[in-house]
Amino acid sequence: MIHKRPSASGAVLFCMPVAVMLVVAVADVVAGPGVGLLPLVSLGPAFSGLIGGWRFTALIGTVALMLCIGLGLYDDLFDGRRGFTALVSVAGVTGAGIAAALMRARREVELASVRSIAEVAQRVLLRPVPLTAGALQAAVSYTSAVAEARIGGDLYEVVASPHGTRVIVGDVQGKGLAAVETAAVVLAAFREAAHDEPDLIGLGERLERSVARELEGEKFVTAVLAQIGSDHEAVFLNYGHPAPMLVRRDGRADFPDPPSWAPPLGLGIEGVSGPEPYSVSFVPGEQLLLYTDGVTEARDGDGRFYPLAERVHLLKETGANRALEALREDLAQHAVGPPHDDAAMLLLRYHGHGKGKSAPVD
Template sequence: MLIVAAVDVSAGSGAGFLPLVALGPAFAGLIGGWPRTAVVGALALALCTALGLYDEAFHGRRGYTALASVAGVTAAGWVAAVMRQRREAEFASMRSIAEVAQRVLLRPVPRRAGHLHTALSYTSAVAEARIGGDLYEVVATPAGVRVIVGDVQGKGLAAVETAAVVLGAFREAAYEETELTGVGARVERAADRVLRGEKFVTALIAEISPERGAMFLNYGHPPPMAVRVDGAVEFPEPDQYALPLGLGIHMSEGPRPFHVAFGPGDQLLLYTDGVTEARNHERTFYPLGERAHLLRDPDPEAALSALHHDLTEYAEGPPQDDAAMLLLRYRQEGTGSEDRAVAR
C-alpha cells in the first residue's frame, strides 16, 4: 500500500493508481487472520481517502469508486480469512487425531529390549505423513526378543490398514506362541484374511536370544545386514525364499527358519526395500553394505542417524518409497561406552 501511495503521488492524479490500494487487504486476507485483515482494510480505507483528497478525486465518481473497491475487497478478504482459519482449525484437529492413531499403530521401539539395544529410522514417502506402508515392532518375550519388519505393497490408507492387521497379529502371537514358526503362521493367516487379489506384504520375522543367536523367517523380504565385531558385513539369506504374506498360505509351505550367529559386539540391521532401492542421480542403487562403517558410533541412535543422513544425501532428496531401518545391537550390561551413551 505504501508503494501504491508513493507511485500515485509521484505520477499524479491522472494515472489512476488509487484502486490498487485494495491490494493491501487482499493479501492480508490470503496470509493473515481476520483481525489483521480488518486492521489492514481500515488502513487501506484511510489511505485511499487521503490519496483521494490529495488527487481531488472526490470531485467526480473516481474517488468514491476507489473507496467502494477497497471496502469490497476488505469484506471479501475478511470472509476468506475467517473461513480459512476455520478450515485450518479443523485440519489441525484431524491431524492431531491422525498422529495419535499413528503412534498407536507404529509405537516407538524400546531403546532396550532384553539383551539388545535398538534404534529406529523411519521415513514415509507420503508428504506430511509419519507412517506409510512399512511396519516394524520389537517385543521382549520369554522365548527371546521377537522382531518384525515388513513392507506392504502400495501406499496410502489401504497400506496403513494392512500394516495395522499384520502388526496386531504379530503383537498377539509374539507373546503366545512358543515357536517362531507359530508366530509366522498366525501372522500369515491374518494377512490372508485381509489381502485380496495380488496384494501382499513382504516381512522378516526374527527371534533373538543370547543362547541361540538369531532365528529368521523370511517372507520375500530383503535379507538382514549383519555387521560383525571385526567389521565384516554379511547378508544372510535362507536356503529357499517363501512367498510374501498374503500369497503363499494356500499355495506353498511357510518359510523355513534359518539361523544367524549373533554375539557380543555384533549388529543386525533390518530394513525395507526403500533403503536398498534408493538411487542417486546416476540411477545407481544405494550400496548399503559399503556404508556399514557408519554404524560404528557407540550410541545406536547416533549411528543409525548417520546412516539415514547418508542415505538422504545419496538419494539427493526425500525418498520415493517408504524407508525403515531397525538397528539391533548385542548389549553387554555394565561394560563399554555403548551403555553410557544409551544412559545419556
C-alpha cells in the same frame, strides 16, 4: 512451551502488503492522477489475506482504505466516480481477504486435529520399541511418504518372549488408510503369536493365516521375522523382504539372503512353499539393521539408489538412537524431494549385558 522466532522469509512475507501499498502510493504521487494507479492499493489486503490472520488482514485493509482516501483527496478523485470506485475496490478486497483468512484458519485447526489423531494412531499401532530387550539395545526410525502423516504401510515390532527376542519389520502393499489397517492386522497377530509359538515357523504360519483372512485380491505384505536368543545366533524367516544388514565387529556389512525366496504374506501362491528359517552368527559388539525398501530404493538426483552398505560407518555413533538418526539424516540428504515411499529402520545392537527389564524409548 518454546516460542520460535519468525524466520526471515516469514518476516518478509508479512512486510510485503505494506511494501506493496508504499510502492503504489509513491508511483501514484509520481505519475499523477491520470495513470489510475489508486485501485492497486487493494493489493495490500489481498496479500495479507493469503499470509496472515483475519485481524492482520483487517488492519492492513484499514490502512489501505485510509491510504486510498488520502491519495484520492491528493489527486482530487472524489469529484467524480474514480475515487469512490477505488474505495469500493479496496473495501471489497479487504472483505474477501478476511474471509480467506478465516477459512484458512479453520483448515489449519482441522489439520491440527488430523495430526493429533494420527499421533494417537501411531502410539497404538506402532508402539515404542523396548530400549533394551535382553542383551540387545533397540532403536527405530520411521518416515511416512504421505504428506502430514505420521504412519503408513511400514510396520515394526520387538517382543521379548519366552523363546527369545522376536522382531518383525514389514511393508504393506499400497499406502493410505488401507495400508494402515493391514499393518494393524499383522502387528496384532505378531504380538500375540510371538509369545505363544515355540518356533519361528509356527509364528510365520500364524501371521500367514491372519493376513490371508483379512486381505483381498492380490494385496500382500513383505516381511522379515527375526529371533535372537542366548546362543549368539539370529534366526530369520523372510517373506519376500529385503535382506537385513549385519554389521560385524570389524565394520564389515553382510546381507544374509535366505536359502530360497518365498512369496510375501497374503499372496498365497498355490504350490509354492513358505520360507525356510536360516541362521547367522550374531555376537556381542555386532549390529543388526532391518529396514524396508523405502530405504534402499531412495534415489538421488542422478537416479542412484541409496548405498546402504557404504553408509555403515554412520552406525558407529555412540547410542543406538543417535546412530540411527545419523543414518536417517543421511538418507534424507541423499533423496531428492519428498520421500516416494515409507521408510522404516529398526536397529538392534548386541551389547552383551545381562538380561533385564525392558524400558520404553522416550
